[in-house]
Structure formats: structure tokens, C-alpha cells
Amino acid sequence: MTEENKTSDQAGQADLSQQTKQTEQTGRAGQARPTAGEEAFRSGFIAVVGRPNVGKSTLINAIVGKQVAITSSKPETTRKAIRAIVTTDDCQLVLVDTPGFHKPRTLLGQKLNDIVDESLADVDAVAFLLPADQEIGPGDKRILQRLQQNFSYKNEQGEWVWRKPVVGVLTKIDNLKKAELVNKIIELDQFGHFSQIVLVSALMKDNVDEVVSVFASLVPEGPQLYPTAQISEEPPKETIAELIRGSFLEELDDELPHSLAVVVDSVEYPEDEDEEEREDEKVVVHVSIYVERDSQKPIILGKHACHLVNVKKKLRTPVNRIIGRKSVLDLHVKVAKNWQSDPKKIQRLGFI
Secondary structure (H helix, E strand, O other): OOHHHHHHHHHOOOOHHHHOOOOOOOOOOOOOOOOOOOOOOEEEEEEEEOOOOOOHHHHHHHHHOOOOOOOOOOOOOOOOOEEEEEEOOOEEEEEEEOOOOOOOOOHHHHHHHHHHHHHHOOOOEEEEEEEOOOOOOHHHHHHHHHHHHHHEEEOOOOOEEEOOOEEEEEEOHHHOOHHHHHHHHHHHHHHHOOOEEEEOEOOOOEOHHHHHHHHHHHOOEOOOOOOOOOOEOOOHHHHHHHHHHHHHHHHHHHHOOOOOEEEEEEEEOOOOOOHHHHOOOOEEEEEEEEEOOHHHHHHHHOHHHHHHHHHHHHHHHHHHHHHOOOEEEEEEEEEOOOHHHOHHHHHHOOOO
């Protein structure tokens, strides 16, 4: 990518294909891509990676148009690989939202890094997110090194060459002025020598369509893998558990123990009765909320259990939609001592 193209990219005055190292001419997602006489449907998997809190989940939610991954300003909000599905007229993208790659301090932290490695194994391309308003740091360098080990080789000139497309996605571009952003693009290209670079502000919905277009160009021709209406691979119980954890992230702010884990133990439907008699019967969703120490339970509960009450109120409608009828959350706070460093407890809580 030339400096001139990067300047045009920032100014928004040139087409993306002129701003990046794209070698194959493609159209925007949802528009026809000319082939030998007919449109070719494309489908594939793209891993979304980056260090904690760079906006991976926010970008995926913006692309899908609905919340499929919880977001928070707290590091390590994402604790599993969540597959979000985006379907347009001519492509289907499966975006694998990964935990932020980081230097682990607990067994859970190492397991989260393992999830990232597993997510990279079978994808068609990788989107490496770096925030425009932050300096490239040691965490970014570790991720780049890992990607180079997996997906690149050195040519005769000693330059890294990508075997699989790795796109540099510069996020949070609304936080920089144009001149600053141009310099950031240059820095990003020199840092990663990415297959392409694309800019986005997921929060402001700026350039999201262009990101979809770039992603669509990276996956191969292939059949539609999921029903058009499906937007996630997550089963209902997992989705509800993540919604609850996300609500506590918002409810408690800085008070929230990082050791919080949520498990939906069961979904209890009313006994079979006549349809008319069942209309007012609610489904009971039994949920266990785990912390590591007894002293953390009052933080989760709040005075007079106010935090539990607020979370229930906030999630009443979303959970009803997932269940398909009226439901009630039965929340219980429990202690699993030092579970982040206990392999058996980590497994029991669904992380491996």
C-alpha cells in the first residue's frame, strides 16, 4: 500500500480497491460480482482477533445489525469463540469473535488464548483489529508474531508473505483527526504489511459496509452454510448466560469481580396442559452466578438484592424472545473458590 493510497483512504475520496493491496476486483457485499456468466455465491469463516478491548465484539454486532456478542469497556469481556453469521444476497460470512489475546495470569487466561489459537485453525482469513486512538504495543506485537507463525513465510528478500489473507482493521477512527489518521495508516502498514487495510468506526456505524465488502472478497466461492435468518451458532442457554453476564458488566461497572461466571442450569417449562390454561404460565430459567470468594457475593447481590432485580427487569423482554414465550429468571449467586485456576471448575463452568 502506498502512502498516497493511504491518504485517499482516510479522506474517503477513493474506492477501497485503490486504497489497499487488493489484487482481485470485487463488488460490495450484497451486489453482483461478475463471473463467467453468473453470480458466484461466496461463503467462509473469518477470525476476528486483537488484544482485549479493541472493539471486536462491537464491530461484529455492527456488521450483523443485532447484538450477538456482549460488549464492555472491561478487558477480557469475551470468553469464548462466538460465531456470528452475516448473510447477504451473494455471500455468507461467519465471523468468529475471539477472546482478546493477552499475557495470561490464570489458567482461565491461558484457556482463552488457546481458544484464539483453535479459532485460527480453519478460517479462510483473519481480521486483526487495532484501535486508531492507541499506540501499537507489546500485545499487538505478540499477536502479529503468532499470526506470522501460522499464516506466513519469508521470501528470498527476507520479507513476510501471507499465505492466508490477514486484514488490518483500524477501529475507532472517529477518535482521530484526518491528518492523525493518515499517519496511523502508514504506521499500521509498516507494522503488519497486511494483505489489506480497512478503516471503521463500529460505534458510529462509519464504513461498516466497506468492511463487509472487504471480508466478502476474502472468502471462497461456496454454498450457503446456515439459514438466512440465523445470526449466531450459540444455543439459547448460552445466549441467555452471556446476556446476563453482560448486564452485570453494565450494572456493576468498576465493582464487578472479574471472576464472575454465569451458567444457565436448566429451562423449566410448565407441565403439559391445555393451550389456553398455559398462556399465563411462565418458563422458569434457572441460573447460577459464580464468584470466587464469599466477599464478592454482596457485590453481585447489591443492597436488598437490587442488582439482581435490575438485571431481571432489563432482560425480561430479550429472554422472552429467546425462549419464545413469557419467562422469569431465577438467579442464584454461588461461590466456586478460585475457579479461574482450577481445571475441573473451569470445565464445569463451560470454558473447555
